Amino acid sequence: MTKIKCAILGGSGYTAVELIKLLLRHPGADIAAITSRQSEHIADLHPSLLGRLDVKCEPFDADALKAKGVQCAFGCLPHGTSMESIPPLLARDITVIDLSADYRLRDAKVYQEWYKETHHDAKNLAHAVYGLPELYGDKLPGAKLVANPGCYPQTAILGLAPLVANKLIALSGIIIDSKSGVSGAGRTPKLNFHFPECNESVTAYAVGTHRHTPEIEQALSDIAGEAVSVIFTPHLMPMDRGILSTIYATPTRAVNEAELVELYRSYFADKPFVRVRTNPPATKDTVGTNFLDVCVKVVRGKVLVLAAEDNLIRGASGVAVQNFNRVFGFDERTGLM
Numbered sequence: 656m657t658k659i660k661c662a663i664l665g666g667s668g669y670t671a672v673e674l675i676k677l678l679l680r681h682p683g684a685d686i687a688a689i690t691s692r693q694s695e696h697i698a699d700l701h702p703s704l705l706g707r708l709d710v711k712c713e714p715f716d717a718d719a720l721k722a723k724g725v726q727c728a729f730g731c732l733p734h735g736t737s738m739e740s741i742p743p744l745l746a747r748d749i750t751v752i753d754l755s756a757d758y759r760l761r762d763a764k765v766y767q768e769w770y771k772e773t774h775h776d777a778k779n780l781a782h783a784v785y786g787l788p789e790l791y792g793d794k795l796p797g798a799k800l801v802a803n804p805g806c807y808p809q810t811a812i813l814g815l816a817p818l819v820a821n822k823l824i825a826l827s828g829i830i831i832d833s834k835s836g837v838s839g840a841g842r843t844p845k846l847n848f849h850f851p852e853c854n855e856s857v858t859a860y861a862v863g864t865h866r867h868t869p870e871i872e873q874a875l876s877d878i879a880g881e882a883v884s885v886i887f888t889p890h891l892m893p894m895d896r897g898i899l900s901t902i903y904a905t906p907t908r909a910v911n912e913a914e915l916v917e918l919y920r921s922y923f924a925d926k927p928f929v930r931v932r933t934n935p936p937a938t939k940d941t942v943g944t945n946f947l948d949v950c951v952k953v954v955r956g957k958v959l960v961l962a963a964e965d966n967l968i969r970g971a972s973g974v975a976v977q978n979f980n981r982v983f984g985f986d987e988r989t990g991l992m
Contacts, residue, residue, distance in 0.1 A: 659983055660687040660724045662749075664740060665731040666712050667691050669838050670754055672701040674729055674972035679707060681976065681990030683983065687723045690715040717743035725749055727983070729975055738776040741800070745779060750982060751800050752975050758783035758802035759870050769866045786978040787874065788987065789813060789926045795981035803978065804874075806970025807833050807867045807889060810900035812874045813929060814949050814962035817922040818915075819878045824904035824958055829885045831871070832903075836896040836938070839966045847891070854893045865889055896967050897938025902960040910958065915951045923949075927988055928969070928977065936963035945973030945991045 661678060663671055666689035675697070678684040689697055691712035698705040700712070713719070717740075720728065728744050730737045730753040737755035744751050760766045761781075763774040774780060784794045786801040787809065795801065804812070811831045818824045834857075847860075868887045875883035916933060923929040928945050936948035942965050952959040964970055973991060980987050 656683050658683055658685040659726050659979075660685050661979075662686075662688040662690065662720050662723075662725040662728040663731060664690045664715060664728055665733075665736075666697055667693055667700050668731055669967055670971040671731040672703065673967045674731065674754075674975060675701070675704060675708060677968075677972055677976045677990055681979075683985050683989060684979070686710060687725050688713060688720055690720075715740055717747055717749075720744070721747045721749065727752065727979065729979075730754055734770060735772055738774065742776055742779060745799060748799075750798070752786065752803060752978050752982070753783075753801065754803045754971055754975055756805065756866065756870075758800060759785060759804065760873060765869050769864075769869055785874065786974065787812060788974070788977050788981055789923070789929060790816065790874065790878065792981055792987075795978060796984065798982050801978045801982060803971065803975050805867045805870055806839060806898055806964070806966040807831075807835065807865075807887070807900070808870045808874065809947060809970060809974065810898055810962035810964055811867075811871045811885070811887065811902060812878075813923075813947055814900060814902050814960040815875060815904070816878055817918050818904060818951075818958065818960070819875050819883060820922070821918065822879070822907060823910060823915075823918075824906055826875075826879055826881065826883045828905065829883070830903040831885050831887045831900055832890070833887070833898060833900040834890045834892045835898045835966055836892055836894040838896045839898070839970075857890055857892055859888055859890050862888055894938070896965055897942060897963065898966045898970060899936070899938050899961065899963045902962070904958045904960070906953075906956070906958050910953060912951070912953045915953065915958065919949065919951055928973075928991070935961045938963050938965075941965045941969065943968060945969045945977060 727750045734756040737757040784798040932950040947964045
């Protein structure tokens, strides 16, 4: 199997270390470089990698990465920073799978509205492929820029896709109630995520203003062929990792649970990383995996969808490898099962 030389941009975070672990067991990937402002051996930043990868982090330099033969760069940088680093990579014919939010929203004005900053790379934004393989997989082979989806949006988009595609629910007033572990906030210390602040406590945040809202609506509108609107509220849970979303929707006709379960099974029949469950999933069912578990119920005339995933694997690094596989022609499951 031909190996693709890979670089990881921003090697110090949680998504980076999970990505490294996945690529180390991928038979078609060769980690050629890791960039970071911290010029340390990667095992000093992530002791779990001691004896598994002998690479020293280096400053970002597109020419240096090209000279190393890098063919694919995974961007694990914060939003706003990615759009500055990606253009020089694309100019050197290096494929980029970006884990930040910088290329997820097609409209630069929508990006500015929700992220409160100007998008500086409208040229590349125009041809970025949204990297949710279950829905946009046919656009991924050979793509040069893939915008990895957000963690929360995947539970909402895939959780609702069969219903929206078949117009079985009202396309406005959909309520998405999501809970996430603390690792979703990243590795940089912040007061709200300090142990005494978040332990033994549950709190909602970014109520009505969370940046994943337009991303969810964009993909669901693609599926529906018309505008979809949601009310999305995330909550911080006192656990390391995992996301559970409970979604409430109003059916457009009388439906029963058996019918919807069969619809979900049919819709995801050829999607290896979506598992349709008859009982509500728990976050622990998906920890350390690239699976997204989904369950659909009918309660008092309403449709309820429950979806769970590991926010660091399926929510970020795992789906990035899934995208890598699609882009470069590997079996979608390679390195992930």
